[in-house]
Amino acid sequence: MAASTAVVAALRAAGCVFAEDEARLLIAAAATDAELDALVARRVCGTPLEYLLGWAEFHGLRVAVAPGVFVPRQRSAFLVETAADLARARSRHLVVVDLCCGSGALGLALATMLAAEHTPVTLAAADIDPVAVDCARRNLTPIGAPVYQGDLFEPLPEELHGCIDILLANTPYVPSDKIAQMPPEARDHEPRTALDGGPDGLDIFRRVAADARTWLAPGGHLLIESSEAQAAFALEVLAEHGLAGRVAESDEHYATVVIGTRPAR
Incomplete structure (x- = not known):
């Protein structure tokens, strides 16, 4: 809970409108606390969430995306x-x-x-x-x-x-x-x-x-x-x-x- 609260707070402070949802996704994607810290740091610096996760949700599908690829809107x-x-x-x-x-x-x-x-x-x-x-x-x-x-x-x-x-x-x-x-x-x-x-x-x-x-x-x-x-x-x-x-x-x-x-x- 403490880790989740801290992640939400960091994301919200960076201006992420859907901080709670993003925190949940980043926590699920990280295998270790160190990996989570690295993901959060990159997100706070502006890296698109989809690049960090490796996928984007689109029309009910999980679509693979990668850095340097247009993220489907x-x-x-x-x-x-x-x-x-x-x-x-x-x-x-x-x-x-x-x-x-x-x-x-x-x-x-x-x-x-x-x-x-x-x-x-x-x-x-x-x-x-x-x-x-x-x-x-x-x-x-x-x-x-x-x-x-x-x-x-x-x-x-x-x-x-x-x-x-x-x-x-x-x-x-x-x-x-x-x-x-x-x-x-x-x-x-x-x-x-x-x-x-x-x-x-x-x-x-x-x-x-x-x-x-x-x-x-x-x-x-x-x-x-x-x-x-x-x-x-x-x-x-x-x-x-x-x-x-x-x-x-x-x-x-x-x-x-x-x-x-x-x-x-």
């Missing part, structure tokens, strides 16, 4: 749920690709949801960062999903061309000049390539949208996360590349998802 559960609704409407064996996959959390969550509903899914993922690819393979290899390393669509096998039903692309969308205003946990520890979306936050999205139509199956969907302010501009980009766009929003998750659909004919 809880608001992205809305993107997964939106994708699941679209997937169910297709009523067939689905091809899903998680682009800019990071840890692979989005693809893993969607595939797990659909598998529980007995919907057959072929999942693949890709990321340019070798650290992220290694982490994603830890999460996705057990379910038989390959993870490719390369720039956007470049590493995907040609057999997926024109066949993707659901394309998840959680592209970085923080404007470059806003990075400095992000919480230190993200700004100082996560890879800038996973955060920085260029001057208006949509640079990587534009590149995805430019090629998405040729990779999507007829009637297939591209889903990205954006800020509310960026959504209208993202719709214009989709229209420029022949995709029908719409926006879905969730007050519960504080999330905005932009959806681009390839015409069925």
Whole structure:
């Protein structure tokens, strides 16, 4: 009890909003008092909790994460749920690709949801960062999903061309000049390539949208996360590349998802 109280006090003093929950997790993760002291010291210095634990909770799953890999955000559960609704409407064996996959959390969550509903899914993922690819393979290899390393669509096998039903692309969308205003946990520890979306936050999205139509199956969907302010501009980009766009929003998750659909004919 004394150790737990001391850990909570140290975390609370460092500004951790959920100090009690974090203390419980760190205590469970530590094998010795010395290891616990080291974990608490790193957390107090700003190391993301998920890096210390080696995993993040996302959509009811324990997803492996590692230092230098983007930590999945809880608001992205809305993107997964939106994708699941679209997937169910297709009523067939689905091809899903998680682009800019990071840890692979989005693809893993969607595939797990659909598998529980007995919907057959072929999942693949890709990321340019070798650290992220290694982490994603830890999460996705057990379910038989390959993870490719390369720039956007470049590493995907040609057999997926024109066949993707659901394309998840959680592209970085923080404007470059806003990075400095992000919480230190993200700004100082996560890879800038996973955060920085260029001057208006949509640079990587534009590149995805430019090629998405040729990779999507007829009637297939591209889903990205954006800020509310960026959504209208993202719709214009989709229209420029022949995709029908719409926006879905969730007050519960504080999330905005932009959806681009390839015409069925």
